Amino acid sequence: MHKIGIDLGSSYTKGVIVNKKNEILDFYAVRTGFDFNKAATKILDKFSENYKFSSPVFTCGYGREQLNIPFIANSEIIALAKAVYHIYKCKCSVIDIGGQDTKYIKITDNGQVDKFKMNRKCAAGTGSFIEEIAFRLDITAKEFNQFAEEATEVFQINSFCTVFAVSEIIGRIKQGTSIQNLILGIYNSVIDRCIELSIIEDKLIITGGIPDSHPKIVKLFRDKFPSAESPEKSQFLAAFGCVLLNS
Amino acid sequence: MSQEKSESVKLQSVNSLRTTMDSYFQRLKTATETGNKKIAWCTSVGPAELLYSMGFEVYFPENHGAMLGASKMAEKYIPTAVSHGYSPEICSYLTSDIGAFLQNETPLQKSGFKTVPKPDILVYNTNQCKEVADWFSFYARHYNVPVLGISTPLNINELTTGIIQYVAKQFEELVPKIEKVATQKFDIDKYRETIGLSHDGCVLWRQVLETAKSKPSPINFFDSAIHMGPIVVMRGTQYAIDYYRILLSELQQRINTGVSAVPNEKYRIYWDGMPLWYKLSSMSKLFANLNTCIVASTYCNSWVFDDLDSKNPFESAALAYCKLFIVRSDDEKEKVFEKLLKEFSIDGMIYHESKTCMRNSNTHFGLPVRLNAKTKIPYIEIHGDLNDSRCFSEEQAIIAIETFISQLSSRN
Numbered sequence: 151m152h153k154i155g156i157d158l159g160s161s162y163t164k165g166v167i168v169n170k171k172n173e174i175l176d177f178y179a180v181r182t183g184f185d186f187n188k189a190a191t192k193i194l195d196k197f198s199e200n201y202k203f204s205s206p207v208f209t210c211g212y213g214r215e216q217l218n219i220p221f222i223a224n225s226e227i228i229a230l231a232k233a234v235y236h237i238y239k240c241k242c243s244v245i246d247i248g249g250q251d252t253k254y255i256k257i258t259d260n261g262q263v264d265k266f267k268m269n270r271k272c273a274a275g276t277g278s279f280i281e282e283i284a285f286r287l288d289i290t291a292k293e294f295n296q297f298a299e300e301a302t303e304v305f306q307i308n309s310f311c312t313v314f315a316v317s318e319i320i321g322r323i324k325q326g327t328s329i330q331n332l333i334l335g336i337y338n339s340v341i342d343r344c345i346e347l348s349i350i351e352d353k354l355i356i357t358g359g360i361p362d363s364h365p366k367i368v369k370l371f372r373d374k375f376p377s378a379e380s381p382e383k384s385q386f387l388a389a390f391g392c393v394l395l396n397s
Numbered sequence: 398m399s400q401e402k403s404e405s406v407k408l409q410s411v412n413s414l415r416t417t418m419d420s421y422f423q424r425l426k427t428a429t430e431t432g433n434k435k436i437a438w439c440t441s442v443g444p445a446e447l448l449y450s451m452g453f454e455v456y457f458p459e460n461h462g463a464m465l466g467a468s469k470m471a472e473k474y475i476p477t478a479v480s481h482g483y484s485p486e487i488c489s490y491l492t493s494d495i496g497a498f499l500q501n502e503t504p505l506q507k508s509g510f511k512t513v514p515k516p517d518i519l520v521y522n523t524n525q526c527k528e529v530a531d532w533f534s535f536y537a538r539h540y541n542v543p544v545l546g547i548s549t550p551l552n553i554n555e556l557t558t559g560i561i562q563y564v565a566k567q568f569e570e571l572v573p574k575i576e577k578v579a580t581q582k583f584d585i586d587k588y589r590e591t592i593g594l595s596h597d598g599c600v601l602w603r604q605v606l607e608t609a610k611s612k613p614s615p616i617n618f619f620d621s622a623i624h625m626g627p628i629v630v631m632r633g634t635q636y637a638i639d640y641y642r643i644l645l646s647e648l649q650q651r652i653n654t655g656v657s658a659v660p661n662e663k664y665r666i667y668w669d670g671m672p673l674w675y676k677l678s679s680m681s682k683l684f685a686n687l688n689t690c691i692v693a694s695t696y697c698n699s700w701v702f703d704d705l706d707s708k709n710p711f712e713s714a715a716l717a718y719c720k721l722f723i724v725r726s727d728d729e730k731e732k733v734f735e736k737l738l739k740e741f742s743i744d745g746m747i748y749h750e751s752k753t754c755m756r757n758s759n760t761h762f763g764l765p766v767r768l769n770a771k772t773k774i775p776y777i778e779i780h781g782d783l784n785d786s787r788c789f790s791e792e793q794a795i796i797a798i799e800t801f802i803s804q805l806s807s808r809n
Contacts, residue, residue, distance in 0.1 A: 212796075226796065226800075265804075270780045271790040
């Protein structure tokens with residue numbers, strides 16, 4: 151029987167179905183909305199079209215205990231660390247940029263979480279910062295990323311606060327600063343908030359929904375940390391880690 | 398489905414605590430209504446002994462602030478204080494207390510008070526922070542009563558004779574100023590007796606906290622945060638002594654019979670920083686469910702003034718109130734932490750960084766990193782506030798705490 155891991159995050163609910171060899175067979179994500187159980191049900195319905203799977207399911211994230219079916223809840227940080235170590239099998243640091251949280255995790259050379267840190271109660275440095283600015287500027291994630299690729303120089307964003315960052319950007323647009331350079335500045339602002347979480351000395355792994363949908367961010371991390379990597383579909387790693395923790 | 402939840406085991410002494418605290422407020426109420434005694438307001442680590450020895454009933458606005466937080470009323474009042482020009486960034490005890498006052502509301506109304514007890518005098522010590530002077534000045538202006546203060550140097554590294562004498566002199570200089578308001582003259586023998594009572598109460602409180610060195614611990618931080626009431630507001634009276642004898646006896650009984658505060662205690666945590674007053678109950682359940690007992694805390698240990706000495710009342714009071722953790726330099730704080738981490742067999746540390754209480758947050762100047770390098774004891778920081786729940790992201794904190802305990806379990 152296959153196993154299912156579900157990461158019920160603040161923005162998206164991500165699910166993976168994993169075989170006995172701990173290989174991911176399929177993955178699926180839906181917007182979480184306000185009903186965690188409904189979001190998880192959509193994932194299960196999708197997987198049940200093609201697979202049979204065992205009960206309980208393995209969960210993590212904000213909605214990890216909000217299911218009406220049997221589940222085993224896990225810490226998303228421990229789960230993510232497990233999945234990252236499963237892939238890289240080395241001592242490393244992880245920066246995970248999610249919708250509401252940004253996390254730093256230091257993983258030891260035997261795969262244990264050595265320490266971790268989360269962002270303060272502030273959207274700066276998280277996916278919400280980028281999403282809100284994109285919404286206010288009426289551009290998609292793809293366009294956002296493309297604008298950053300076309301930038302010729304970095305504009306320094308001086309505002310931590312999402313709302314004031316938007317005001318600052320609109321003010322600079324009025325003054326003639328190119329949108330491309332401004333958006334590159336937004337990415338750099340997010341990166342600055344991430345790397346201030348801790349000193350990063352080991353190999354850096356970047357995960358989460360934001361690097362998946364904004365690959366320019368990974369490139370910018372590599373400017374500072376040349377060996378940085380971001381695995382494909384990294385936003386599903388915590389869900390995958392839930393299964394690995396219970397294998 | 399989720400597993401069965403366990404909860405911490407309630408102390409029977411809570412009934413005596415309620416009686417002790419009710420009697421304290423009844424004395425304040427009688428003084429308010431009959432004028433049989435004058436009322437002094439005092440900061441929580443202020444010169445309470447001096448005031449009790451001179452016949453005052455003593456009221457503590459910080460205790461009131463904590464009541465506003467614990468009763469989840471603070472967030473209703475903070476915006477009122479802010480609208481009157483107080484910053485939301487300053488002490489949320491202050492803003493919730495002043496906000497409640499401006500709305501003419503207090504949880505004490507449930508106990509028959511019309512308002513908080515009207516002060517005849519206000520006396521503070523800045524050992525904990527400077528904001529208490531501004532807080533008390535608000536009421537001094539409102540009631541047109543004297544406000545007196547002791548100014549204590551902060552970030553004390555070596556506690557020199559010079560510092561102690563400087564503060565002791567201020568204690569002595571308060572006497573004639575308080576006498577102008579008091580109904581009775583200062584009596585050194587009465588003061589010695591009060592200092593002695595305060596010392597004995599503090600020793601009992603220390604012994605209460607030290608029962609948590611036992612494995613498993615008979616008491617946790619959430620109990621202590623509630624049961625500390627008498628040492629805060631009745632320090633220097635027989636009432637506090639009587640109560641802590643009852644509590645200590647129950648805790649010793651628990652140790653003898655193997656009853657623990659947290660069933661299945663597996664992990665022992667040190668909590669640094671202020672309590673999250675508005676989340677005491679849910680946090681208590683969270684930790685109990687994780688088989689984790691918070692066995693020691695900076696906050697509850699802050700009312701252990703066992704240097705008080707009736708033979709030398711002014712200097713020993715200065716010493717005791719300058720030795721207070723919050724007054725000390727980071728170097729001295731690290732020494733205290735190292736000692737407590739060892740004595741209480743701590744597995745991990747949680748630092749609560751309070752948005753509006755920088756003095757009670759020890760995360761700002763790299764202390765956790767330095768202490769971790771020395772002790773190798775893992776830690777996390779959580780961000781919140783003592784009273785302003787808007788500064789606290791509960792879900793984020795729960796994830797961090799659950800992960801931290803998982804992290805500890807993987808080490809064992």
